[in-house]
Amino acid sequence: MPRIRVEVDGVPYDDDVEPRLLLVHYLRDRLGKVGTPVGCDTTNCGACTVLMEGLSVKSCSVPAVQADERQVTTVEGLGMNGTPHPMQQAFHEAHALQCGYCTPGMIMAAIDLLRENPDPSDEEIREGLEGNLCRCTGYQNIVRAVRAAADEMRRQPEREVAP
Ligand code: FES
Ligand code: FES
Missing domain, CATH: 1.10.150.120 ([2Fe-2S]-binding domain)
Structure with a gap:
């Protein structure tokens, strides 16, 4: 099983992931980042959008392995010291x-x-x-x-x- 190192909302993670595991499921089910919802099963609603290396991606259309060695920001990682973005x-x-x-x-x-x-x-x-x-x-x-x-x-x- 592939191993990934990924930084999510400023925290580094090191995890084994199934090659077909989608990033949105990795974020929600493994990391508990349930602030990123799943709104469709056709990759067209955009509800699951996160930033990868600062660029927006629909996390239901990206395998988690593609986040290897990358920085991901979810809505839960916005804002600083209790101040909203x-x-x-x-x-x-x-x-x-x-x-x-x-x-x-x-x-x-x-x-x-x-x-x-x-x-x-x-x-x-x-x-x-x-x-x-x-x-x-x-x-x-x-x-x-x-x-x-x-x-x-x-x-x-x-x-x-x-x-
Ligand atoms: S859940 Fe609808 S585009 Fe990702
Ligand atoms: S889908 Fe309800 S606020 Fe946008």
Whole structure:
């Protein structure tokens, strides 16, 4: 069985994993990172999105072995010393969630979107998040939240995303 060394939310892990074990199941079932949900079995909802080496990936579409020697950040690794990440804060303030099922993935995808484009237009936000589905909000407040987080993050550009 392959052995992986992976850093998740700032903590190193060394584990034997089945070659076909998906990253989302490794995170949830082995590490207890249940803040990353599974929302579909077709890899199209985006609820399971995490950052690998800072880039967003759908963790239900990546074998855990691909995380070997890499750094993974889940929604549980955001924020510092009890202070929420600006994206988490913005989602809260803009009421950008209802049931919350899509929210962890939406937040991680939005952070990656701002890494690529720190000042996106509403249209660019909608385009950038089109791989993440929300059944509840109609997206308007999500777009508002991402715009607010973008403003905040440009004000404090030194802030690190990863723990
Ligand atoms: S659970 Fe991964 S895309 Fe839906
Ligand atoms: S808040 Fe319910 S799916 Fe997005």
